[in-house]
Amino acid sequence: MDPSAGECWCGRAASGADVSHCTTRSVHRQASSGHTPRPGGRRALRIRRPCVNFWTTSPPRRARLCPPRPASLFLPAQEAMSGDRYQPSTAIAVNSKRRPWIRLPPRARAGILVAAAAALVILVLGPLRGSVRHGYGHLIMIVAPAIAAAACFNAGRVLPAQRRAGWRWFAGAAAVAALGQLLAAAGEVALRTAHSYASAGQLFALLFYPLFCVGAAIALRATGGPRRGAEVTLDGALIAAAGAALMIRLGLEPLLARPGLGTAELYGLLAGLLGSLAALCLAALSVLDQASSVSGRAAAALLGAAAAFGLGHVLHAVWPAVNGEGPGGPNDLPLLGGWALLTYAGVISASEASQRTAQVAKRVARRGRQAVLPAAALLLGVLGLDAALRSAVSVDRGFSLAVLGALLAVRSAYALRAVERQTEEYRRLSHTRALVEVSHALACxxxxxxxxxxxxxxxxxxxxxxxxxxxxxxxxxxxxxxxxxxxxxxxxxxxxxxxxxxxxxxxxxxxxxxxxxxxxxxxxxxxxxxxxxxxxxxxxxxxxxxxxxxxxxxxxxxxxxxxxxxxxxxxxxxxxxxxxxxxxxxxxxxxxxxLTDPLTGLANRRQLERELAREFAAARRGRKLVAVVFDLDNFKKYNDGHGHLAGDEVLRIFGSVLAQETRAMNMAARYGGDEFVALLSDSTRERAMVFIERVRERFHERLAELGRTGITASAGVAEYHPSMPDPHALIAAADQALYQAKAAREQPQA
Known part of the structure; x- marks a missing residue:
């Protein structure tokens, strides 16, 4: 490594410690100062502008982080003196253009949770009365959305670029809600007016829902992954219809029946109901759509937050007497739960910025789609039973139930088609797998x-x-x-x-x-x-x-x-x-x-050698074996005088005769040229001589029928003997006997 160059690494040292350092000229000057550290000791190296180079995972690219002030880096002395290059580690995953999201220590997180629980207990069960409780309720209702805004804003900082916009809109919506609560509290304290939904601050806080819906809509279109358009759209419409029917029964009808309700307050409460319904529908779509940038546990938390906000508005519409107690009352507990869930969504989304959540998103979306249809059917049954027990049913509720029933029928038909389609796909898949198994079996x-x-x-x-x-x-x-x-x-x-x-x-x-x-x-x-x-x-x-x-x-x-x-x-x-x-x-x-000779149809030499090796091994175990080698006399002279076609005819004739006279348990083969071999198992020399005479006589008859003369067959016989070292010795002995027989026949005395 060149000491004059400055290189930065982030990774794990040879000792197992996670380190991040930069090798600059000052490091090498101090490392080469002559100081010899004791083994295992640690040495402080003063580094000017220590920078860390690393690879980000979302998106994958090289990044560089430089603190504004010098810092001290403690490394094992032997590793600092060696100058070995550290291996990179995948433990760091931050955004190169933003400061990294810092995870709070477990004690700090536990302390925050304890503080939030204590604040909630004081609000609900505390001995606060009068203006103190009123002010404390305003403080809680301001701090809760502010914390949610901070969590969502932090998620918008550390997430990839394509996933930031939605969380920034969520942060803006929560900030608007906190500002509206602040304006409402300031108006009540400064003007000493009663708490009312007709106040400017409360109406300003309702802008949370349009901003939340815009963020959810952006999150739904943020990524270009695979979508289930028709199914998700039907589920969203079904959720909207079910939510509308539920809102009409639990919120709108009690709200319209309240006596002495002002127009401005009526519109304010109605806007809260409608806004929470729209937020609930879009949050549900985020859960059901796997391609949404808000997916997995964060999407489920957003859905829970929207449901909690809707429940809070329903309580405000149903129990006006409790609402008159001011902020922080029992009706506001669902709203506080909604802000807590929104905070959790931002925190969990930021913590999962560098993790793979695709499997979690698919699991949540699948379970959500499975629950939509039975939940809507159950809700329709409950609302229908409630309508049957009442003497009169409003037109709004009847229309909402009719729309819910129609959407439920359409969604059921689509679900049945989907089941049939999946059944057909499963059948085709099973058939394909079966054919693959058949193919593997047949290939063997x-x-x-x-x-x-x-x-x-x-x-x-x-x-x-x-x-x-x-x-x-x-x-x-x-x-x-x-x-x-x-x-x-x-x-x-x-x-x-x-x-x-x-x-x-x-x-x-x-x-x-x-x-x-x-x-x-x-x-x-x-x-x-x-x-x-x-x-x-x-x-x-x-x-x-x-x-x-x-x-x-x-x-x-x-x-x-x-x-x-x-x-x-x-x-x-x-x-x-x-x-x-x-x-x-x-x-x-x-x-x-x-394995077959193409001219005669007998076994060729390759097949003969294989069969001879097997029979020779059997002969070693006590089985009798005799080898007979045939040779056609005067064949070359006949072939030269009559032509090769006539010679091939003679070879075919002898091959057919030899095949006919050889038993099925024995083998007849063409050894080469005009030489043939017959292996006679379980036979003796005497039987072999009979076999030879029979073949010669039959061959002579066939030649006479065709008018071919001048060709005869000679044979040599060899019987297996234990002294023979290998199968070739048996053939060599038979071949030697053949030449002895031919020499004897060529003598005039013979």
């Missing part, structure tokens, strides 16, 4: 019979059927053979059905699924199938690979008929099965080509 199978059995098993499992099967087209394409069955009798395997006039044949010819409820009434069901199908529903789907039919997949033995979705699933499973079947066929073809 490369044998055709195993693949067919897996497909039949999965078809019965996915369609809740007791039986399933696969029919494949024969080579001539005129019939279908039942190749695999699950849950069906074993004797049905191998049954042939004509393509023309059969149930699965119709599916193959038309390339479409087909289902029947009662096979006994289906004319295309063959008589041999009625015994094991019975009277249960049957469905079949074509196996198509790139438009080419391979066969049909069917499911049977169900308790209920197949619906469209299940037929679609059967078709999708058949499409995957067709690919797996074709792949298994291709794999078998490739395996056959890799």
């Amino acid at each position: 199978s490369t044998e055709l019979d195993r693949t067919l059995q897996l497909v039949a098993h999965w078809a019965a499992r996915l369609l809740n059927a007791r039986g399933a099967g696969i029919e494949l087209l024969t080579e001539d394409g005129e019939s279908l053979e039942l190749r695999a069955a699950y849950g069906l009798p074993p004797h049905v395997l191998g049954i042939l059905y004509p393509v023309e006039g059969s149930f699965t044949g119709w599916v193959v010819r038309h390339g479409r699924t087909r289902a029947t409820i009662d096979p006994s009434q289906e004319p295309l069901i063959q008589p041999e199938s009625r015994d094991f199908l019975g009277n249960t529903p049957v469905a079949a789907a074509p196996l198509l690979y790139r438009g080419r039919p391979l066969g049909a997949l069917f499911a049977c033995a169900r308790e209920r008929p197949f619906d469209e979705n299940e037929l679609e699933l059967l078709r999708a499973l058949a499409d995957q099965a067709a690919i797996a079947i074709e792949n298994a066929r291709l794999f078998e073809q490739v395996r056959t080509l890799s």
Whole structure:
């Protein structure tokens, strides 16, 4: 590290201590002054303009924080002298353009809560009387919104830019309410007027609701995340209608029935009811909308604050006698609770400025949407019962109940459609997962019979059927053979059905699924199938690979008929099965080509070596083994005189003779050129000699039938002996015996 450069880091030192320091020239001068600290000691380094560089999380960028005055930094002496670079830490999350929000210590927070509780207890149960209590009530009603304004303003400082505007409007609304309470208190003290909602201060305090609604509306449009427009809008309208019906019953009707109420005070109380209703609706939308910038616990606290404000205005409208006692009375307790919840919303929003609250917001929004419909239905039932017990119902309440009922019906219909849509999505998801599992299972199978059995098993499992099967087209394409069955009798395997006039044949010819409820009434069901199908529903789907039919997949033995979705699933499973079947066929073809001689159809040398290793291991355990090597005499001369095609004809003839004369448990292979090998297990040299004579005679007969002469076959025999070290020794012994036999036949005496 260059001592002349000044670099700043914030992070965690090697000892585990959280540090923030800046390496400047003064640090290196003091660190290199020659003072040798004792191990583990601490040394004070005087830093001029200590700055901290760090990364912010909201938004992510590099920031720099410099205090205005020098400070002392205490670091472990060995770490300060080493000059090691500290690793960055993610513990700091502040805004680079604003001072960081400082969390209060637990003792300070506990002290504030205790002080607030004590103030509330003194207000409700205290021995204050007369003007002292009146002034104390004004003080509480001024301080409460002021604290809420400070909390919201602090949230507007530390939150990201796209989330600040709403909280600033909330702070302004709370400040207006505090100023209105201050004006009302000043008017009552200076002019000695009675506490009234018609006063200028109280009317000015009602401006809180327009400002609060503007902030909530801005918060709803602050971010561009995914929204649930129709559902949230219906829930908001339902909440508005329910709140309006409740306000009319609990607030408006008692308010209009109050005797001697002035016009100005009536309008003031009515404005409070309407404002709290609007705030309640917008706060509810903030809870329900996941894309709102006010989400999670903060949105729930805002909703609780709006509900508390509405309850306070309802109490003021219902009990005017208590209202005459002045501010801070029992009717104002809900308002104080609302200011407390608004304060909590600001504090919790600021504390979550650097945390991920998306999961909390989704959980709160989901639970809120689940509670809207039953709560509205319950409220409609209660209000309807209340209206039925009264002799007369006002037009306003009847209209509000009608609107609430209509919105409830619309929301219920939308909820039913949403449930059906979610059910369909869940069904599709389950089908997709099932097909993925089928694909994984089929990918592990490369044998055709195993693949067919897996497909039949999965078809019965996915369609809740007791039986399933696969029919494949024969080579001539005129019939279908039942190749695999699950849950069906074993004797049905191998049954042939004509393509023309059969149930699965119709599916193959038309390339479409087909289902029947009662096979006994289906004319295309063959008589041999009625015994094991019975009277249960049957469905079949074509196996198509790139438009080419391979066969049909069917499911049977169900308790209920197949619906469209299940037929679609059967078709999708058949499409995957067709690919797996074709792949298994291709794999078998490739395996056959890799292990078979293309000219003679016998096993090639690779397959011979594999089989020889297995038989040699069995011979070591006591099983008898004889190897016979054949060679065609005069084959080169014949091939040169008659051509390669004639030579290939002779090789094919000998290969077919050798395959016919070799038992199924033994192996015949082309070793190379005109040499062939036969492995005879559980045999002796005498039996091998009989086998050789039989092959030579049959080969001579076939050549005579075709008019081919001049070619004979020589053979060498070797029997396994424990002294042989490996399988190649057995072949070498047989090859040596072959050359001895050829030499003996070439002698004139022979």
